[in-house]
Amino acid sequence: MIAESKTSVKSKVPLVAITFTVAYAVIYAISTELNLPLVTYHPVIGEIDFLQKPARSGPAMYWYGWMLTSLIGAGALALLAAVAPEGWMQRALTFGALAAVGYLAVFSLALFVYDKATVELEFLKSRWLSLAVAVVLAAVVSYLVPAKWNERVWPGWVWAVPIGAMAVLGYYLTPYFTR
Amino acid sequence: MDRTIAATVLLIVHGLVAVALLGAITHQAVALWWPVRAATGSFVARFRAVPGISYVWAIIVLYVVTFVMGAWIYTHYRYTSRLALEQLRFLKTVGLFEVKEHLATIGLIVLPAYWAFWRRPLSPDYAEARKQVTLFLAVLVWANFLIGHVVNNARGFGS
Numbered sequence A: 001m002i003a004e005s006k007t008s009v010k011s012k013v014p015l016v017a018i019t020f021t022v023a024y025a026v027i028y029a030i031s032t033e034l035n036l037p038l039v040t041y042h043p044v045i046g047e048i049d050f051l052q053k054p055a056r057s058g059p060a061m062y063w064y065g066w067m068l069t070s071l072i073g074a075g076a077l078a079l080l081a082a083v084a085p086e087g088w089m090q091r092a093l094t095f096g097a098l099a100a101v102g103y104l105a106v107f108s109l110a111l112f113v114y115d116k117a118t119v120e121l122e123f124l125k126s127r128w129l130s131l132a133v134a135v136v137l138a139a140v141v142s143y144l145v146p147a148k149w150n151e152r153v154w155p156g157w158v159w160a161v162p163i164g165a166m167a168v169l170g171y172y173l174t175p176y177f178t179r
Numbered sequence B: 001m002d003r004t005i006a007a008t009v010l011l012i013v014h015g016l017v018a019v020a021l022l023g024a025i026t027h028q029a030v031a032l033w034w035p036v037r038a039a040t041g042s043f044v045a046r047f048r049a050v051p052g053i054s055y056v057w058a059i060i061v062l063y064v065v066t067f068v069m070g071a072w073i074y075t076h077y078r079y080t081s082r083l084a085l086e087q088l089r090f091l092k093t094v095g096l097f098e099v100k101e102h103l104a105t106i107g108l109i110v111l112p113a114y115w116a117f118w119r120r121p122l123s124p125d126y127a128e129a130r131k132q133v134t135l136f137l138a139v140l141v142w143a144n145f146l147i148g149h150v151v152n153n154a155r156g157f158g159s
Helices: A002-033 A063-083 A086-116 A127-144 A157-178 B003-033 B043-048 B052-079 B081-087 B091-117 B124-155
Strands: A039-042 A047-050
Touching: A002 A063, A002 A086, A002 A157, A002 B091, A039 A063, A063 B091, A086 A127, A086 A157, A157 B091, A157 B124, B003 B043, B003 B052, B003 B124, B052 B081, B052 B091, B052 B124, B081 B091, B091 B124
Parallel strands: none
Antiparallel strands: A039 A047
């Protein structure tokens, strides 16, 4: 019984690790872009503030805070992965990835149509509308995915999602290279 | 010790540890993606013939040490070099450092999965995943190493 339980825990290790990496990458990209640090560090005076605070006496550093925010979120989701069925995690990851890519595609398309339209279509500029459409599309596609694809978590999420997160972060850094 | 001197010493040690990490991850990635089929005595064949599993803990430890040192130096960079770079309008250099910061974080968070895929006994279920995550980590380490050099050279040593 104990040996069986140990085997079960061991077999969950890669799943927990994959979930942690994926969740961290996503939460890190979000907390960086929305500036949601758990702490703010002021390097000149060597002081730390809780949550996001403006600079005082020199620049403020948020990077450590973003990492801590992501650590808490990813840690919680990794714990969830330890108890949830593997198939559910794969389904959730597929849904999340489709929703993210879908949002990018739908919002880009909406902005393109808005630019080309001869009448004012203000609603197309709504991020929430694009997100809602992307979520619905992702839900439909996830539902239609063959059941056997959802039996195991795909280990490739470990590099695919961080690359996506880096693409988003890189996009927001382009002003440094174009100004 | 003066903070600037301490930061410079730490930067040099950070660079040296990064070289060791670069060597280890490159060795492992090459051995994994381009294994030797028949034993020969050439340098390249011996380079490719190393057992990748023996590098795992060295890579993890070297990565974490390099990361912690880099994160420590970063505080000094933030209110010294970066301010100067911004005043001089070296925005591409500042942007490159921002990229490095994110790449380093991504590399760090890949380590738990990297360790999980390389656990003994090696699981055949994760053979492809091992190759992929090792290559991904190698690319991140190389990118950060090269960016670090470019950024460091922007002002020159001791300036």
